[in-house]
Amino acid sequence: MELDPAPPVLNQTVLVSGPGPFILLGVPGLEAWHAWLSVPVCLLYIAALVGNALLLGLVAADKALQAPMYQLLGLLAITDLALATSTVPKALAVLWGFSDEISFGACLAQLFVAHVAFIAESSVLLAMAVDRYVAICQPLRYGALLSQRVVGVVAVAAVTRGACVMAPPVALLQRLPYCGRRALPHTYCEHMGVARLACGDTRPNVWYGLVTTLLSPVLDLGLIGASYAFILRAVCRLPSHGARHKALGTCGAHASVITLFYTPALFSFLTHRFGRHTVPSHIHILLANLYVVVPPALNPVVYGVRTQQIALRLRHLLRLCWVGPVQVVGPEREE
Numbered sequence: 001m002e003l004d005p006a007p008p009v010l011n012q013t014v015l016v017s018g019p020g021p022f023i024l025l026g027v028p029g030l031e032a033w034h035a036w037l038s039v040p041v042c043l044l045y046i047a048a049l050v051g052n053a054l055l056l057g058l059v060a061a062d063k064a065l066q067a068p069m070y071q072l073l074g075l076l077a078i079t080d081l082a083l084a085t086s087t088v089p090k091a092l093a094v095l096w097g098f099s100d101e102i103s104f105g106a107c108l109a110q111l112f113v114a115h116v117a118f119i120a121e122s123s124v125l126l127a128m129a130v131d132r133y134v135a136i137c138q139p140l141r142y143g144a145l146l147s148q149r150v151v152g153v154v155a156v157a158a159v160t161r162g163a164c165v166m167a168p169p170v171a172l173l174q175r176l177p178y179c180g181r182r183a184l185p186h187t188y189c190e191h192m193g194v195a196r197l198a199c200g201d202t203r204p205n206v207w208y209g210l211v212t213t214l215l216s217p218v219l220d221l222g223l224i225g226a227s228y229a230f231i232l233r234a235v236c237r238l239p240s241h242g243a244r245h246k247a248l249g250t251c252g253a254h255a256s257v258i259t260l261f262y263t264p265a266l267f268s269f270l271t272h273r274f275g276r277h278t279v280p281s282h283i284h285i286l287l288a289n290l291y292v293v294v295p296p297a298l299n300p301v302v303y304g305v306r307t308q309q310i311a312l313r314l315r316h317l318l319r320l321c322w323v324g325p326v327q328v329v330g331p332e333r334e335e
Helices: 031-061 068-095 104-137 139-145 148-175 191-195 203-215 217-236 241-274 281-305 308-323
Strands: 022-024
Touching: 031 068, 031 281, 031 308, 068 104, 068 148, 068 281, 068 308, 104 139, 104 148, 104 191, 104 217, 104 241, 104 281, 148 191, 148 203, 191 203, 191 241, 203 217, 203 241, 217 241, 241 281, 281 308
Parallel strands: none
Antiparallel strands: none
């Protein structure tokens, strides 16, 4: 009995009824290197989980870390965990060859959570820049302008902003016809990456994505830059050379992490719209993976461990883990 021939596969296109499940191809052109690429991604993800969970635990458990500055660090840790966890586990499954399929619903959920987390983190970074500006340039008004209630408002506003920005593109993606195309050249689902699989008019997705990019991360980045410009101007007027050097070192570390967060993200967003035929796809995908794992791994160190109060609490916690609790005679004193 002669078997029916298998249907032809052209350009990774398969005839299916309805959208998905999609096939995540990983990093196009570097398939032989997937196992090696997974090593730094996995290590950075573990560092992000451990660092942010530790930072969040310290801020939540220690009554001495209840000031707005530390609570903003806690919010940053939450957004880092959400951004990395919504994307990296599936990316590792693809790179390790365990599972490259993702259902249409799961794909939309992943891109929604990842983009909301990115926008929320951008909002928190802006709030932290404003916090430092007020603390350095308007120290007498710090207590009146920034309180725990304000931090709560920042948290709600950051998540609400991200959800409001991402709800329309998810609705647009659900309405598009996909004509059976399944192959997504990426390690996780992105808005325009999914839209490129549709066989309908994707111009609303392109223009909406461009406008929200300009009005969300680009606007935040500009305001963060303005805040740090005012901070640097105030720092340069300090009489102490040591204080200037320390403040400049802190600002430089913050600027480095902010650059690592925004540059690959904006590059990825804009490449989808203007550079699809000029930027090699493997460069695009590698940079898209960079901003979901590197900043979450570095933020606990740059914003947390470099903060004196948190560093002291962390050293105290490590001493307890290695030496055990020390009996103290008389009133307890901090170092």
